[in-house]
Amino acid sequence: QKKRRAATARRQHLKSAMLQLAVTEIEKEAAAKEVEKQNYLAEHCPPLSLPGSMQELQDLCKKLHAKIESVDEERYDTEVKLQKTTKELEDLSQKLFDLRGKFKRPPLRRVRMSADAMLRALLGSKHKVCMDLRANLKQVKKEDTEKEKDLRDVGDWRKNIEEKSGMEGRKKMFEAGE
Numbered sequence: 765q766k767k768r769r770a771a772t773a774r775r776q777h778l779k780s781a782m783l784q785l786a787v788t789e790i791e792k793e794a795a796a797k798e799v800e801k802q803n804y805l806a807e808h809c810p811p812l813s814l815p816g817s818m819q820e821l822q823d824l825c826k827k828l829h830a831k832i833e834s835v836d837e838e839r840y841d842t843e844v845k846l847q848k849t850t851k852e853l854e855d856l857s858q859k860l861f862d863l864r865g866k867f868k869r870p871p872l873r874r875v876r877m878s879a880d881a882m883l884r885a886l887l888g889s890k891h892k893v894c895m896d897l898r899a900n901l902k903q904v905k906k907e908d909t910e911k912e913k914d915l916r917d918v919g920d921w922r923k924n925i926e927e928k929s930g931m932e933g934r935k936k937m938f939e940a941g942e
Contacts, residue, residue: 815821877885
């Protein structure tokens with residue numbers, strides 16, 4: 765048990781030492797970032813000196829507006845470049861999916877469209893033939909349907925079951941068997 769206690773105590777000590785090292789490293793990184801930020805600001809943003817006269821103030825405002833406009837233009841250009849590269853990345857990833865054979869199936873919507881409209885959409889101006897899908901269907905005569913109805917009535921299993929249900933049906937079956 766002494767060995768276990770010593771091992772756990774050593775483990776706890778190592779853990780606390782590692783945490784202290786991590787805290788000091790984080791503090792050093794934060795200080796380095798702050799120094800880098802101060803250096804950047806000192807280099808790119810000189811201290812502002814406010815002039816005394818109104819004309820000098822107006823000139824300063826014009827210079828600041830010109831700088832703001834140039835920064836906005838740069839920001840817009842970088843945004844456009846970013847959008848363009850993301851679009852290219854999406855296209856390339858789609859091409860990769862196509863080449864691999866694993867397709868992302870888009871959610872499909874139901875569209876009510878006739879065969880003519882579908883062919884027009886697919887073929888464009890080349891489509892001139894009108895397709896009437898009902899024209900090729902077989903004509904059904906009413907006499908055929910009446911004959912089928914008669915056959916269904918004769919072969920209706922419900923009637924046979926109703927006749928044979930109960931004691932009377934069994935009696936008929938018994939008598940028919942003799």
